[in-house]
Amino acid sequence: MFVIVNPRIYLIKRKNILGFKYIRFKSSQTTENKKVVPKEIIALRTKKLSEVLDCSKHTARELVSRNHNILSIDFEQFIINATFCSKYLRLSDVIEFPCLMSLESSLLQHRYFSLKELGCSNLSAFNILRFPQIIKQTPKVLAESNIHFNFKHELDNFTSFLSDADPFHQNDIKYRLEKMFQDGSGMWKIREAMNAEFLSSKFNCSIAKAHQLFRRYPPLRLQSISNTSHLIDLLFQRLNFTVPKVIQLPNLLSVHYEAAEYFLDKLPEILGIDTVELAQKYPLILRRSTETIQEVEEILKKFNISGKQLLNCPKVMSFTPGTLEERLKYLCTSEDFALLKSYKKFLWLVYHYGNLKTRLEALKALDLPRSINVFVAANSNFQNYLSSSKSRSNVDDVCLYLAEFFKLDSKEVMLRLREYPNTHNSCLANTSQIVHFLLGAGVSKQQIYNGLGIILYDFGVVKEYFKELRNSPPCQPFKYWINHYNLIQLLIYNIEVDHGFKGSRSYKVGSKYLDSNELIVSNYA
Secondary structure, three states: OOEEEOOOEEEEEEEEEOOEEEEEEEOOOOOOOOOOOOHHHHHHHHHHHHHHHOOOHHHHHHHHHHOOHHHHOOHHHHHHHHHHHHHHOOHHHHHHOHHHHHOOHHHHHHHHHHHHHOOEOOOOHHHHHOHHHHOOOOHHHHHHOOOOEOHHHHHHHHHOOOOOOOHHHHHHHHHHHHHHHHOOOOHHHHHHHHHHHHHHHHOOOOHHHHHHHHHHOHHHHOOOHHHHHHHHHHHHHOOOOOHHHHHHOHHHHHOOHHHHHHHHHHOOEEOOEEHHHHHHHOHHHHHOOHHHHHHHHHHHHHOOOOHHHHHHOHHHHHOOHHHHHHHHHHHHHOOOOHHHOOOOOHHHHHHOHHHHHHHHHHHHHOOOOOOHHHHHOOHHHHHHHHHHOOOOOOOHHHHHHHHHHHOOOHHHHHHHHOOOOOHHHOOHHHHHHHHHHHHHOOOOHHHHHHOHHHHHEOHHHHHHHHHHHOOOHHHOOOOOHHHOOOHHHHHHHHHHHHOOOOOOOOOEOOHHHOOOOOOOOOOOO
């Protein structure tokens, strides 16, 4: 064997292994795109690698120089991989194939233990890297290539995972698997049959149901049974998952149980929310590194996102920190969306960010109301909404805004608003303009609340009449008229007098500001 190194590939020559003369591994960095890594990171990882692998610093530096991905993977994955290699592989193997160190940790361990459970007698780094080719071959072809399997010996260990199978059933399963091995079935088919029996036993379901899981998530066919069993136990015991819930998320089963345990121990809370509660709502969070989740958490804190908002849309944890920050920055500064920031559903705008601009343009073009539910609705519901062109408002958004403003329960605010006619004409944009104008003019929150019906009038009308209020005869005797308890009721009275107390309210809020009829698009209610 010899190694030829150039800036782009490592070319490793082997003598006739499974009909493959050469195996190519892409270099982690080319001369064109090589990133500058701080010396501190290089020194830290080299030192840690030397400690974990129990090798010299010179050897550790050589490993890093031959696989720069060691410097870019998450630190926890780096430690998991280094520890695994130290425990299960020869140092010479790791030196010969440093690319092992940057494999996804779950993949590395599933490959190793999957071969072990099949009885592979040569669990080398080379065979781990060749796993996709090995698993496609028959035992006979592999034996000719000096890769041997003591399959019968491992079957006893395998049947220990069949918790509900009686001895007779276990013997029947062992007989069928042995026959597959002797009859020349491919290792793929044998591994798949083993995993189907295991999942059928673990979930108390049929073999056909297990194969449905394989079709939904093919890697399950070849995964290590011991690792998968440990993970399922963790999901049941620590996260209180049910069998149906686990079956709905087969891709979650590729997570290595040690990585899941580390995640839950390292991050007991995220944004003040119990991580177990968050994982129950969004289980795939366990597939992310703790470093990335901590970065995401800091960004959410930066934009004052609450734990309740995160629980309402935990899927935002799937975004990269850069993407999340970019989207939040736009939404929190845009005049079209900033008013919605305090809403419980606000993060759904982040999740459905790709639809926002086109939907906003469509709504503006048709002069239709806008709300969070409209922006995040399914495409069919959104199209129905455009077609119906209904302009009936929904007061929920206004109530939520006012409840936050007055620090009151939204139900209490709703009851207060219902004291006034035409409450359905309220809208968020107009309400916000009126509230901020009155506050700026020296009116207190209590005065606004006393005359809460003022939000049902157009902002331009309110502004005009308020400026004339100081000249109103009822205000003249009072030196401190601006502080009067019933000031806003007086403002409403003046507006009504001039318009003849008309029930039609021709001076009401313009329809372009009205909030949507969210009954049409209530997918996320």
